[in-house]
Amino acid sequence: MMKGHRSWVFENKPVIVSTATVGGPFEANGKLADDFDLLHEDLWLGEDSYEKAHKVLFEEAFFKAMEKAGIEKEKVQFIIAGDLINQITPSSFAARTIGAPYLGVFGACSTSMEGLALSAFIVNYGGAQYVLTGAASHNTAVEKQFRYPTEYGGQKPPTAQWTVTGAGVALLSNQGNGPRVTAATIGRVVDMGLTDPFNMGGAMAPAAVDTIEAHLRDLQIDPSYYDMIVTGDLGHIGREVSLDLMKKNGLSIEDERYQDCGLMIYREGQPVLSGGSGAGCSATVVYGHLLNRMKRGELKRILVVATGALLSPLTFQQNETIPCIAHAVAIEYGGDDI
């Protein structure tokens, strides 16, 4: 059901019956290594190109999610997935392996929640029984595409972020047990005129604030309704900027209630500068770590606000500013009203 200007409330509360997360070597050394289903110690994953390795990340996550739910791939009615590579080939190629009807989506690093919101919408209205959704990124494949060659010695500023190597996938269904998707708010494209591709957090912060405020306004709830409001990959700078921006707009969220996936995934001391980023960042942290915490009863309601910077290397070179977007999805587990 549409609520407010751009939010959906899912009366049937689609269930996340299973999730799967796959990570790379850098994530294996990170803080959340235990929450990954599968970790690789080699960035190549035994393939002969990073792009193929990227596809394999996705395939493994898809198969793992189906295995955990105990369903065959023939039962999956739709796949909604995306990534950061040109023409989202890793997602499409992984979907080819599964063979289910597929919708490729692109929302840069917000793809995870864009996919989850759409999947929940489809399941909620009886459009499918099982929908697989996910997002992935591969550090070197993404670096190659958006920045310089991976071995090039260019010094990155402290505002830069580290692209996560990982895939996070969720299987949604209209029945079963697990965390439930209760609402979603679709983001607008917000462009505050920033142009530095090494400062995505600063560029994306206004988009996150816009979506969070819209969500709370549409659903007429207070930030304290959620145990945690978690952004996708704002990093140190984006988190601080967005927190101050909300304060300025008269919305106060306690510091500890407002977290960022990009700051959760790595350990202090890993050379990630401002934090983690990439489509796989929010996907792996939410579908791994956060849902595990929900299942342990530590969190009952969370709002995931995945943020994405909708630029390409071409638009940056042509001096265009960086348009950003954020999609929010509310996930609840074991709350009073279920």
Added chain:
Amino acid sequence: MANEKRKNLTPVQQEYHLFEKERETKRPLFKNCVRAFLVGGLICVIGQAVSYFYMYFFDFTEQTVGNPTVATMVFISMILTGIGVYDRIAQFAGAGSAVPVTGFGNAVISAAIEHRTEGFVLGVGANMFKLAGSVILFGTFAAFVVALVKTILIQWGGLG
């Protein structure tokens, strides 16, 4: 950010720019300069040592030692790039490892490695000078302009 770009922004965007700038982690300029000086200097010291090596053990003079020295330095840079160390040195050193000829070598070699998966012709061949190409183009052009100026001054200005 250039002021010129900022002029095209709306007042709201300009306000956000300032708001964001205040909260941005600044580049540690002084620290970067010191590191660049130390690492860049160290690379030059190694280069000098290589020069002396060629002059002492082989038949090179101070005028002719440049070529084998540069070749050796680029070779070392290639090895370090290949084993994935050069980019880590660069994150520490910044301009210190980018400005010397080793940085130029790294720019060429890293691009060649990166695009190996697309084949030798369309991958390595087409992309090898992706980063270094502009250095070659504008370096050659700048040399041409300087030579032209020098020639004009010698011919008509009575220089030299």
